[in-house]
Every structure is written in C-alpha cells, then in structure tokens.
Amino acid sequence: MDYDGLHDFIDNGRAKKQSGMNLKGAEDEFNDSLECKKFPSIILGSSPQVELYDENACWSEMSKLLATQNGEEILPSSFGTELVQESCSEAWPPLSPTLQNESSVKVGSESPPNAASIQLFLDRSINCIPGLSKRHCRQLESSGFNTLRQLLRHFPRSYADLQNAQTAIDDGQYLIFVGKILSSRGVRASYSFSFLEVVVGCEIAENQSNVEDTINDINGKGKKTIFLHLKKYFRGTRFTFQPFLKSIEAKHKEGEIVCVSGKVRTMRTKDHFEMREYHIDVLEDENDPSYCAEGRPYPIYASKGGLNPSFLRDIIARTLQALPINVDPIPEDITQDFGLLSLHDAYIGIHKPKNINEADLARKRLIFDEFFYLQLGRLYQMLEGLGTKIEKDGLLDRYRKPELSATYVEEWSSLTKNLLKALPYSLTSSQLRAVSEIIWDLKRPIPMNRLLQGDVGCGKTVVAFLACMEVLGSGYQAAFMVPTELLAFQHYEQLLNLLQNIEEVECKPSVALLTGSTPSKQSRMIREGLHTGNISMVIGTHSLIAENVEFSALRIAVVDEQHRFGVIQRGRFNSKLYYTSLSSRMEAGNLEVSSKGDVHMAPHVLAMSATPIPRTLALALYGDMSLTQITDLPPGRIPVETFIIEGNDDGFEKVYKMMLDELEVGGKVYLVYPVIEQSEQLPQLHAASADLEVISSRFQGYSCGLLHGKMKSDQKEEALKQFRSGETRILLSTQVIEIGVDVPDASMMVVMNAERFGIAQLHQLRGRVGRGERKSKCILLASTASSLNRLKVLEKSSDGFYLANADLLLRGPGDLLGKKQSGHLPEFPIARLEIDGNILQEAHLAALVNIISLSLIPFCVFVFWI
Numbered sequence: 001m002d003y004d005g006l007h008d009f010i011d012n013g014r015a016k017k018q019s020g021m022n023l024k025g026a027e028d029e030f031n032d033s034l035e036c037k038k039f040p041s042i043i044l045g046s047s048p049q050v051e052l053y054d055e056n057a058c059w060s061e062m063s064k065l066l067a068t069q070n071g072e073e074i075l076p077s078s079f080g081t082e083l084v085q086e087s088c089s090e091a092w093p094p095l096s097p098t099l100q101n102e103s104s105v106k107v108g109s110e111s112p113p114n115a116a117s118i119q120l121f122l123d124r125s126i127n128c129i130p131g132l133s134k135r136h137c138r139q140l141e142s143s144g145f146n147t148l149r150q151l152l153r154h155f156p157r158s159y160a161d162l163q164n165a166q167t168a169i170d171d172g173q174y175l176i177f178v179g180k181i182l183s184s185r186g187v188r189a190s191y192s193f194s195f196l197e198v199v200v201g202c203e204i205a206e207n208q209s210n211v212e213d214t215i216n217d218i219n220g221k222g223k224k225t226i227f228l229h230l231k232k233y234f235r236g237t238r239f240t241f242q243p244f245l246k247s248i249e250a251k252h253k254e255g256e257i258v259c260v261s262g263k264v265r266t267m268r269t270k271d272h273f274e275m276r277e278y279h280i281d282v283l284e285d286e287n288d289p290s291y292c293a294e295g296r297p298y299p300i301y302a303s304k305g306g307l308n309p310s311f312l313r314d315i316i317a318r319t320l321q322a323l324p325i326n327v328d329p330i331p332e333d334i335t336q337d338f339g340l341l342s343l344h345d346a347y348i349g350i351h352k353p354k355n356i357n358e359a360d361l362a363r364k365r366l367i368f369d370e371f372f373y374l375q376l377g378r379l380y381q382m383l384e385g386l387g388t389k390i391e392k393d394g395l396l397d398r399y400r401k402p403e404l405s406a407t408y409v410e411e412w413s414s415l416t417k418n419l420l421k422a423l424p425y426s427l428t429s430s431q432l433r434a435v436s437e438i439i440w441d442l443k444r445p446i447p448m449n450r451l452l453q454g455d456v457g458c459g460k461t462v463v464a465f466l467a468c469m470e471v472l473g474s475g476y477q478a479a480f481m482v483p484t485e486l487l488a489f490q491h492y493e494q495l496l497n498l499l500q501n502i503e504e505v506e507c508k509p510s511v512a513l514l515t516g517s518t519p520s521k522q523s524r525m526i527r528e529g530l531h532t533g534n535i536s537m538v539i540g541t542h543s544l545i546a547e548n549v550e551f552s553a554l555r556i557a558v559v560d561e562q563h564r565f566g567v568i569q570r571g572r573f574n575s576k577l578y579y580t581s582l583s584s585r586m587e588a589g590n591l592e593v594s595s596k597g598d599v600h601m602a603p604h605v606l607a608m609s610a611t612p613i614p615r616t617l618a619l620a621l622y623g624d625m626s627l628t629q630i631t632d633l634p635p636g637r638i639p640v641e642t643f644i645i646e647g648n649d650d651g652f653e654k655v656y657k658m659m660l661d662e663l664e665v666g667g668k669v670y671l672v673y674p675v676i677e678q679s680e681q682l683p684q685l686h687a688a689s690a691d692l693e694v695i696s697s698r699f700q701g702y703s704c705g706l707l708h709g710k711m712k713s714d715q716k717e718e719a720l721k722q723f724r725s726g727e728t729r730i731l732l733s734t735q736v737i738e739i740g741v742d743v744p745d746a747s748m749m750v751v752m753n754a755e756r757f758g759i760a761q762l763h764q765l766r767g768r769v770g771r772g773e774r775k776s777k778c779i780l781l782a783s784t785a786s787s788l789n790r791l792k793v794l795e796k797s798s799d800g801f802y803l804a805n806a807d808l809l810l811r812g813p814g815d816l817l818g819k820k821q822s823g824h825l826p827e828f829p830i831a832r833l834e835i836d837g838n839i840l841q842e843a844h845l846a847a848l849v850n851i852i853s854l855s856l857i858p859f860c861v862f863v864f865w866i
C-alpha cells in the first residue's frame with residue numbers, strides 16, 4: 001500500500017504562476033508546491049524511515065556552513081533610527097557574568113549548554129533592548145511580545161527573492177543593491193513631523209536583460225548610476241528637535257559602502273527610486289562577497305497587533321545581534337545526529353538568511369523543535385506507566401527491532417487459538433503480525449496504548465476480537481466500544497457467530513451488548529454481570545463509559561473508530577476504567593487480587609481507526625501511542641471500479657442503466673445521500689427520504705429500503721438486516737453507513753452530490769462495497785462539472801493511506817480530521833503538517849531515544865515550550 005509521493009496532487013499551474021512572481025509566496029494562501037520548492041529539505045508527503053544514529057549526509061554540508069559563519073560577525077542590524085531616544089545608551093545592559101561570557105563561546109565548543117543562561121537571555125524582557133522607547137515597549141507587550149524569545153519566534157511569513165538590480169526596475173520589486181552613501185539628512189517637516197533621508201548612489205549595468213550579465217558587466221562599459229532614497233518618518237514633537245535629527249543623520253556617513261535591500265518605488269525623476277521598507281548593512285568594501293549574492297532572500301514579516309513589519313524587522317535584527325551562541329537547550333549530539341543547525345544559527349538563518357538553503361535549514365531546525373517538545377511531552381506521559389529502566393530499554397528496543405516484539409501463535413491462550421481456528425478464512429500476514437504485536441503487549445504488566453490502523457475492509461475487527469480473547473482466556477474482561485449502535489450490533493452478532501463455531505471450549509465467554517437503546521432492566525443486569533465478573537466481554541457504544549458501568553477485572557478496552565469519540569473522550573474512557581476497576585475491587589474487599597500484582601494497572605487500550613490517518617497526523621495527535629498498521633487486504637478482493645459522473649440528466653440516465661444491469665445479475669446497490677430531507681436552502685442536494693418514492697417507481701420489481709440517522713435503533717437494524725438478507729436490493733441511505741457497515745455481497749454504490757464529501761470520507765463510503773468476492777462499482781455523481789476534477793483522485797487510487805495524504809494536502813489537517821478531532825491538534829507556528837511529516841518523524845525518534853535516558857526532561861519539557 002505504499003504510495004510513491006504526492007506530487008500528482010500539486011497543481012502545477014498554480015506553481016508556474018507563482019514562480020514567475022518576484023515576491024514568492026507572499027499571498028496568504030498556502031501553496032504546497034511552492035513551499036516545497038522553497039524548502040528542499042522537506043520531502044512532500046511520504047516520511048522516509050530514519051535510521052537510528054545514521055550518518056547524516058547533510059551534516060558535513062552544514063558543518064561547512066557553520067564554519068564560514070563562525071568566522072563572520074553576525075550581520076549588523078538595520079538602522080532602526082525610530083527606536084533611538086536621545087538619552088539612551090546603545091549597549092545591551094549586562095545580564096550576568098554567565099551571559100557576558102556566552103558571547104565568546106563558539107559553536108562546536110565543548111562547553112555544555114547552560115540551562116540558566118538559556119533562560120536568562122531568551123526569557124529576558126523586551127525592555128532590555130537598548131534604545132527602545134517606553135511607548136514601543138508597551139506596544140510590543142500589548143501585541144504579545146514580552147520576552148526576547150517571543151520576538152525571535154515572530155518568523156518571516158515568506159521570503160522575497162532579492163535580485164540584483166536590472167535595468168528595468170519595476171515598482172514593488174524587492175531588490176538588493178551595493179552602493180555608496182551620498183548624503184544623510186534629518187529633516188524637520190513640520191512641528192510634529194520629521195524624516196530621515198539617506199541617498200545611496202548605485203552603479204548598475206545599462207541595457208542588460210539578465211542578472212548575470214549585469215554582474216559581469218558592472219565594471220565594464222554601459223554603467224549607469226541610480227539613486228536610492230531611503231526614507232524613515234517620525235511623528236511627534238520630540239522627533240523634530242535638532243539634537244535628535246543630528247543623531248539620526250550621523251548614523252550614516254557619507255562615502256560608506258553599503259548594501260541595501262528592500263522594496264523599491266519609482267520616483268518622478270528618472271533613475272531615482274524610493275525605499276521605505278529596507279535593510280541597510282555597512283560593507284567592509286565594495287568587493288565584500290557576502291552581500292553581492294544574487295537571490296538573497298528578503299524576509300517578509302506579518303504585522304502583529306498594529307506593529308508594522310519594518311519596525312518588527314528592526315527590533316528582531318537588534319535582538320539577533322546580542323543573541324549568545326550557546327543558547328541551545330538541545331544537546332549537540334541530537335542536533336548532530338539529525339543534521340540540525342544550532343538554535344542560534346537557526347534564529348539567524350530564519351531571520352537573515354544569506355540564501356534560501358540557509359533559511360530552509362533554519363526552518364527545519366525550528367520545526368524540529370516544535371515537534372520534538374510535543375513528542376517528548378507525549379512520550380513522557382506514555383513512559384509514566386513504565387517503572388524500571390529495563391522496561392524503558394524494552395520500549396526502545398521495540399522501536400529499534402519491531403520484529404522482536406511479537407508473540408508466536410503457540411504462545412497464545414487456547415481461547416484465542418480456538419477462535420483463530422473457527423474463522424472461515426486464514427488471517428493475512430499483516431493481520432497475523434498485528435495480533436502477535438498486540439498479544440506481546442498484553443502479556444506485559446504495562447498498560448498498552450496502541451493505535452491499529454488499516455485501510456477500509458482490511459479486517460481490523462477480527463484482530464481486535466482475537467486480542468480480546470487473549471485476555472478473556474486469562475480470566476479478565478474486555479470492553480469493545482464503537483461509535484454507532486448499528487456497528488455495535490453488527491460486531492456483537494459477528495462475534496456470537498464466531499464463538500458458536502468454536503468447539504472444544506468447555507466454558508465459552510459470555511458476551512453482552514450494551515447501547516443507549518438497551519432496555520433499562522436488561523441494561524441493569526448487564527452492568528451487574530460486568531461488576532461481578534459473570535459477563536466477560538461487552539460490546540457497546542459510549543454508554544460503556546457511563547458512570548454506573550463498573551468492571552470486575554477489565555484488562556482491555558478496544559475503541560473502534562476512536563477518532564469519532566475525540567481525544568478527550570478516549571482519555572476519559574481510559575481513566576474511568578482504571579479507577580472504576582480499582583474502586584470496585586476495593587469495595588468488594590477483594591484485595592487478594594492484588595497479589596496478582598495488577599490491581600493498580602490501567603487497562604490496555606487498543607484504539608482503531610478506519611480512515612487511515614496519515615502517519616504525520618497520527619504522531620501529532622497520538623504521539624503517545626504505539627502504531628500497528630495492517631497493510632494488506634484479504635485475498636480475492638477485486639478493486640472497486642470507480643466512475644466520476646456529472647449529475648445532469650444524461651448522467652443520471654447512465655447511472656440508472658448501470659444500476660439496472662447490476663440488479664439484473666443479482667447485485668445489491670447502496671444509494672448514498674448527503675441529507676435525509678430535501679431543504680429549501682440547498683435545493684440542489686438530493687435527499688434520501690425524498691428519493692425513496694422516485695427510486696422505487698423507477699426500479700419496480702426491486703424493493704428499496706431506507707436507512708438514516710434519525711431512525712430508531714431497531715428500525716436501522718431491521719433495514720440493514722433486510723438489505724443483508726436480500727429482502728431489499730436497493731438501500732437508500734445517508735452517510736450513516738460510512739462506518740463499519742459490512743454487507744459482503746453489496747456490489748454497487750452511487751453517491752449523490754459526491755463533492756459534498758471529503759476524499760477520505762468517500763473512500764470510506766466506497767469501502768462498503770467490494771468486501772466480498774464480487775466485482776463492485778462505485779459511482780460518484782458530482783453536481784457540477786467543476787467539481788469533477790477534485791474527485792478524480794479516487795478514480796486513480798484505492799489506497800486509503802495515499803488518499804488520506806492527498807486529503808491532508810488538499811484540505812489540511814483541520815478538514816481531514818473534522819472539528820472534534822482537529823481541536824486537539826496543537827498549533828504549530830511554522831510547521832505544516834501537510835508537508836513536514838519527515839521532520840515530525842525525526843523529532844519523534846529523537847524524543848524517543850532521548851527520553852529513555854530522561855536526561856532531557858528537566859529542561860526541555862518545562863523550560864522551553866511556549
């Protein structure tokens with residue numbers, strides 16, 4: 001089920017349009033292809049495996065980069081005159097002896113990072129920035145910038161591609177020039193308004209059409225001088241006094257060679273240009289190579305809280321100047337192993353990159369941090385359950401050599417082996433591996449927290465049943481929670497059928513069904529049975545986590561389609577069962593059970609997700625869980641043939657013809673609708689109830705059924721039963737069938753207004769057919785011709801993992817996961833889950849390796865995360 005990348009989903013047209021622009025990615029809309037081009041270290045979509053302690057090729061390149069940086073001064077800050085107050089000192093106030101020494105520490109020095117100094121510098125208040133007026137201080141604070149760290153983490157939202165000036169200079173271009181300061185004057189324009197104007201003369205080539213020629217020819221003939229007027233404006237009477245004007249004037253000396261970059265505006269006079277948003281750096285001499293580089297990225301900042309971007313740029317540049325080198329809380333061995341820049345270089349690289357590669361490496365490091373601390377926190381939670389170093393080492397070993405953490409069938413309990421024998425089919429190899437992994441976990445006295453993922457119809461249910469049998473076989477209880485009553489009922493029936501086939505077991509486990517519709521008397525009996533231990537397994541909906549449900553010896557909780565319950569509910573389920581199980585034993589005075597040594601153990605949790613979640617999201621959401629994936633489908637499955645058809649009159653006629661053909665050869669058809677009833681607001685939406693009559697009269701001789709969420713539980717069960725038995729051959733339904741409904745001989749599905757559904761959701765719906773050996777079809781009827789394109793990806797692929805990644809790229813994590821679940825996704829200031837999966841995976845691994853030693857926890861978890 002591997003997918004070979006997601007480039008197919010990138011809209012090349014958009015990319016081309018963008019690359020022709022000078023200001024790349026300046027739009028608010030996120031452009032994935034552009035982002036990837038800009039950051040070549042990001043591999044789109046797929047997350048390659050990261051070897052533990054693998055030699056990283058990137059590192060040598062980065063060392064070179066660092067070596068050149070070591071020899072250089074940090075870039076001088078931009079002028080920032082607006083920040084200067086007449087009486088202020090320009091020096092940074094000393095902080096502590098430690099901090100003063102920091103600036104002399106070089107990258108690569110042996111001295112370990114000092115947690116105190118990290119705190120001291122990055123957590124200093126912004127009012128320590130020299131020359132910052134009280135008003136600016138207040139403005140910064142009210143915009144959320146209280147510390148230097150917060151300031152440095154105001155990252156550029158994009159970079160402009162600076163180009164050396166060409167002859168045709170257009171308004172709005174971001175350009176870079178090297179020239180000589182011709183004049184600098186502070187001018188009082190009115191009683192409360194003044195400005196600084198610095199004029200820089202630059203020689204550029206005339207009549208050259210490309211940058212290379214410009215550079216080559218600059219010393220030869222055809223040169224011309226252009227004049228840049230750099231302007232800064234000041235409002236307020238105190239800025240109109242002569243001493244102030246003199247002081248700002250004196251900041252720039254006539255004859256100085258400078259490098260100026262920024263946005264140009266043409267002036268009326270020929271060859272004169274104005275720059276109000278700019279960077280100015282003094283050069284040693286004209287031949288200083290670092291500033292002539294073409295394509296030097298120019299950071300574009302978003303304004304925040306009314307603060308304008310150039311003010312923020314200035315203040316950030318000042319902070320960078322004073323940033324100590326060993327400000328990094330992450331030890332050097334991790335940064336080396338994962339080919340990361342130091343934090344110091346990352347801050348410099350993101351705010352003042354010399355080239356896009358440097359910005360890319362900086363971005364990678366900062367994203368790594370975002371993910372690393374998140375993973376560290378999640379894993380720390382997971383390890384809380386592990387007591388000894390041996391257990392912790394065992395966990396790490398399992399990640400290193402997953403093949404060792406499996407239990408052979410011979411070691412399974414006899415009940416599990418018997419159920420395996422009773423199955424009407426053999427398990428696929430990845431089902432077998434999944435059961436072995438889970439049982440390996442179940443045999444250990446540490447609560448398992450595992451996510452079982454697989455494509456639609458891959459057979460997760462039977463894997464979970466076998467896991468339950470394993471604990472039942474050892475005298476414990478199992479709970480199986482599903483999101484709908486329909487699914488609970490279906491699982492219950494399926495399990496009873498399987499248990500019936502088991503021979504040789506003297507004492508078959510007792511299984512109960514508990515949902516919101518269970519009559520109260522029956523429900524009370526079931527709860528009693530669970531409390532006393534007479535019932536060994538219960539299948540049900542969220543009623544299983546109701547206050548009054550208590551277990552006697554719960555050992556495993558399976559949460560099917562867990563994402564539909566949301567993360568919080570999953571947590572509640574977990575902790576509730578833990579305390580209930582404990583308290584019920586205490587109450588019963590059955591304390592001898594504690595001699596088994598497990599009375600304090602929380603139940604194992606096996607979460608299942610039917611819609612494959614891209615690994616990136618799984619890690620971001622469930623970094624504290626082990627992951628088992630079923631990667632194959634039961635044999636004999638024929639891929640569902642998918643058709644995308646426009647839902648006009650012709651389209652419908654065609655579809656009805658296909659349905660008739662299918663029914664005539666004995667097939668069963670699902671018709672899926674976006675809504676139950678027709679609505680006046682959205683008349684274009686087909687509705688299940690409203691269509692029942694139309695379809696029934698169209699397909700006389702084939703009875704139709706109706707199934708939707710507003711029906712009572714027994715009506716739903718009945719409708720599904722009739723469809724399963726063949727009494728009805730057409731089932732008009734809403735998306736209520738999306739989850740788990742298993743009618744193996746259903747052979748055709750038609751989805752109305754298919755564009756209303758997400759890609760992953762459509763794949764999940766499509767998974768309701770093609771579950772048996774019959775060749776099946778799925779028709780997606782799109783309301784408009786324009787929506788056909790988006791659906792085409794489903795025609796192309798039937799791999800749920802591939803499609804989930806496509807959905808992630810197309811709609812982003814929020815839409816993919818839905819409101820309930822995406823609310824639990826942490827916010828990442830610069831990371832994009834859509835494309836930064838590989839960095840997340842590395843961060844996960846780094847966190848895992850390092851948490852084992854626990855050496856990082858004291859300062860990483862508590863010191864850093866913002």
Ligand SMILES: Nc1ncnc2c1ncn2[C@@H]1O[C@H](COP(=O)(O)OP(=O)(O)OP(=O)(O)O)[C@@H](O)[C@H]1O
Pocket residue numbers: 425426427428431454455456457458459460461462610634635739740741742744767771
């Ligand atoms: N190894 C197998 N060989 C043949 N059929 C299998 C195998 N495993 C499961 N099945 C059958 O495949 C069908 C789908 O299984 P199941 O309902 O467990 O899928 P699932 O992974 O839960 O998918 P979904 O999320 O779509 O419900 C069932 O009818 C089941 O009996």
